[in-house]
Amino acid sequence: MSVSESLQSRRLPDPAALLRLVKPVTWFPPVWAYLCGTVSSGAAPDGAWTLVLVGMVLAGPVVCGMSQAANDWCDRHVDAINEPDRPIPSGRVPGRWGLWVALAMSGLALALGATLGPWGFGATVVGVAAAWAYSAEPVRLKRSGVWGPGLVGLSYETLPWFTGAAVLSAGRPAAEVIVIAVLYGIGAHGIMTLNDFKALEGDRQTGVASLPVTLGPARAARVACVVMLVPQIAVVALLVGWGALWAPAAIAALIVAQLWAMRVMLRDPKARAPWYNGTGVLFYVSGMMIAAVALRGIGAGG
Template identity: 30%
Template sequence: MDGNRLVGTLGAHVRTWRPYTIWYPGLVGLAGATLAAEPRANAALLAAWFAPTAVWVAAHYLGDYLDRHLDAISKPQRPIPSGRMAPRTALLCGTLLAAAGCAAALAVNWRTILLLAVGIGGALAYNGLFKARGLWGNVVRGALTGAAFAFGTMMTVDFPPVGLLPFVVVFWAHDAASNVVGTLRDVAGDREGGYATFAVRRGLRTAGRTAAALYGLALVTAAFGCLAVPRDRAICLLVVLLAGAVGSTAFGLVLGPRRELTPRTALRAHEVLVAERIVLADALLVPGLGPALALGILVPLLVLTLGVQHRMRSGHEFAPDGQAATAR
């Protein structure tokens, strides 16, 4: 394989990973592990981070495989429809990563097998079935991140503690909201491809308001949850409120007074939520790891997320002028 082809192949895989999202699922799993028990083995913390991350990236590969015909219509620049990645390569990589995540998890706690099955099966069902069925798709997508938090707790205890279950609701509602906002930029392509998302069925304004309501549920639940953590409650709550202040700007873009919500404005709103959720997940690291270490994790990951998103996101979501029309 020559140098240019190798660079192109690596670039196709990196784009499939969506590296601006890659830090989030591991933080969610790590938050669950650190809140559930102390002391904790390093291997358990590593598994709490690695397994959700591996399954998350696997879901990107498998989702792109299942969405390849839809992407050929509205996003022909993506790796599979552009020909830079073969569909079977995406299927193989997704399968191997999912297997690696499962192996790491089961080595620590075999009881996670049900959550792993729900997570992987839910990711496949989202792309293959629920994504085209209105709000059900967003609810299923959010449930996967809620499951990642529950999974993280099971890396340090046998079963998720009842007192931490409200945080499952936090990540479920947050990611359902974020997923609704993410669909707002794709309404034209989803409609053309036959995907009846909630935004396609009910319109941008109703979808935006529904996302805001789900986001509000996540934020309020997180704020009350901070009052029950074992230590550093005030700092945990402060970081949650900081996340809320950032997230509110996204919904200002979505619901602000304007005649029409453009796809690029909707993308900017989702970019804000992609960065904001790093802050939200990090807030729950404060009680378990302490404010200094939690901040030390947050700053570099937030900088990486913002930088990579600025460099890659628009090109991943929008085809160059005329290219989508040519594909259609």
């Protein structure tokens, strides 16, 4: 029996393929944002470490992992063009197993979210709904190069930040915390746009109007850079206005580092977008934690 025939006849998923389906490498951004939220809340974590740990598991492995499984299931026809070695098109996750995994993880997410109080549960409901709205018909916001990356950016950065702050403070976060979380979520639109470069050919053939498809790689990359930079500049200005001292300077230095990385990436956006997502994004997320610490220090989370 050939390898192809063996994959087609598989009835149970390959455990390694299931792990790849939920993409552990994507869990870091929402977990980091959740931690930024807990820090920015101004609340002491003493006696609340269980809430912190449950929130991290919920934000990363469960909700983000679920969103990846749902996206792979809904994108299986696109992945057959772009990346046929992925778990579902390759047959290593056969039949409807991809859908069943995504649905089971959605239920697990809601169950865990219920342990985080009303704010945590409400945020979990929003996160699960956003994941399916992004990938599944008839909504499938992924078709839009504006709404799709915007939803993912807010879901990966703003929502977990808000959740972490709300859970630890046992209430609605302060307005300053919400504003900073929203700004970093908006900036993440640019990160998600660069992530779309890897699916350029499949998106073009299947009618997904990502910015790399509609604007072309060069223009899409420039738009992504502007979208990443402007919210961070706004964060610096706000922190200065709120009396922070060292944080605005540190974030400004990280913006300069991103400008260097952007110059490198813009020389060949299609080839270097993955490099930027592994390099320039590190400066972006470092600024998030600096802003969170600053919010705590100026009492915005109190």
